[in-house]
Amino acid sequence: MMLENQSFNFALALYIFSLVGYLCFFTLRKEKYAVYGSMLVKFGFLFHTLSLATRAVEASRLPLSNQYEFANSFAWGIAFSFIAFEWRYKLKLLGSFVLPLLLLVAFYAAMQSKEIMPLMPALQSKWIVVHVSTAVFSYGAFAIACGVSIMYIIRDRLREDRFINKHLPNLRVLDIISYRAIALGFIMLTVVIVSGAIWAERAWGRYWQWDPKETWSFITWIIYAIYLHVRLTKGWKDKKAAWFAVLGFVSIIFTYIGVNTLLVGYHSYAIFLGFRWV
């Protein structure tokens, strides 16, 4: 418990410093800050991984089954995707746009109860492991797409700014990176929905019953489907696609945080009771 908490707090602090580094790079426009930012986020990721691994060992299962565990894993997924995409596409400015999303989710995790609870019967399923672990990576990829799309929108607005022009790739490249991230996220989101449906069928006998969480994953899926088509259609501008990518992530956040706090449905039953009573 100690090790888990301390490493999580450490990771959080490192992520904050990393964001400061990236923001300094963005405002003071000196490249070395981006190097610091990039280093710090990697150290943060190591501690974050340590924290999750400790919990997994303590609970003897993957940390994927309550608000805290999933928020924490979700933040980890964003960090993982961020490091992968930054490394793959050498986008130094990406940190200024993705780390705030990462911190948003990590702080939400920090606010949740960290108690380790035994798994409810309804949550004891290998499908839920597939369901939630793909969600982690899917949401991570979408966070990247959201960050890149915000960069796209800024680049589109500030065409004349020299710093922006030097450090932000051109619109076409940004569009391709965002597309790659969304393609990855979309396939995984589909797996999330399908495995969720299989799990629901095994646990409750209905693979789809429009409960708020299911409904919001459907809405998110539609938003990204529209993104994919808008990108294909010549008549519509790419900027519109970029806005859909941002909207998609807002929908992801709502599916995860909003639905649990504002709406009621079977998924919250699943968390609190794990079992429906007559």
Added chain:
Amino acid sequence: MQEDMSFKNLISLFRSMRFGLTLLGILGVLAVIGSTIPQGQSEAFYRMNYSEGRVRLIMALGFNNIYTSLYFKSLFMALCINLTLCSILRFKDILKKANGLSYSKEEEKIESLSIKGIEKPDAFIKEKFNSWGYGQIKTRQEGQRTVFYSKRLSIGYFGSWLIHLGLLIVIIAYSYGQYSNFSAAVYGIPGAVEEIGDTGLSAAIRDFRIEFGAGETINQYYTELELLDQEGIPVASGLLYVNNPFRYKGYSFYQTATGWAAGIKAFKGNAAIGDQLLYEGTTYIDEAEGIALQFNKLYPDYINTSSGMSTVSQLPNNPKILYSIFYQGSRVDMNVVSPGEIINWQEYQFALDNINRYTYLQVNKMPGKAAALSGALLIMVGLYFAFYLKPRHVVAVVEGHSLSFYGHAAVRGKNVFNSVNTGLGG
């Protein structure tokens, strides 16, 4: 002629992507509304929670049952028509694309050279193609030009087609399942035999167990079930628990819930007037006498705290039963008793005894599950094709002495992205 035109226009509207996306958008907005307004509640519920004007709006627009409303279904139906038309009409084009060759000289030029010094141009082109990772080479004549080409991953062209087909299958299978869905419930304590709706089958509950985990949390609920046919002959049996339904000929049995049951004995004076099994939450009614006893709740490990009655654990260490007595329709008594304890009310006596956990099983038969699953698999395969099997080609054009290469040559280990990588800063 006029009519022909408008029919064609209608078809082209119905098949268009814009129409399909508009439908999707509307479905999305309706889903947002449906997720914020609790569904399937009574009008009284909405009156309690919403202003008068809103209740009228909700009722008038059917927002209390959006997902089963006619317009929601019609939108899905329109989407199906759209997807069907689009899939049928697009198929020929896709085949053509997959079998044919189209390249643009402006966008895709790789290099041009003269073939004067090259002894065997064919072999040279073949070698070049091979070095780029392309195998089979085809040729065709375009006037003066000889065109050599080779293609890879043409199957990727079918990606989006498979996705849309899969989606269509899922929608149809789901609708069919909703339409022909059979649903029933059986419950009872071990030993009970219950008919399952009008299926001709009966469920015999052979055993029901609860497995406790650490800290008396419940780990799992197990029911041993035997199915009997009309003659009472066993046809199937098995163990079921949460997340592991028992299946028989399309019927699935789910461990859905549990509760307590007790035997109730009723007396008037010293004469027995009733003896039956009573489930938690249900009522024993003697119409002739005008008396009823409701089994409100069982506290397995009873404790009376300052905040009210509660249970310490789920284990029946100190069970107490909360009951109410009704006479001529009004409640005349309410209290807690231990199992077996005699409840006296005027000339009546009751005893609740033999407490037992009962198991509650949901029985479903929803056809089309396998079809829906295959549709979903098609969507996933299609997505993989569309995103990760991008069709590529290389083309060599020999015209007089010049040899030009076009296409996606920068293949092995690299990808299209690298050719546009130049825009990256830093």
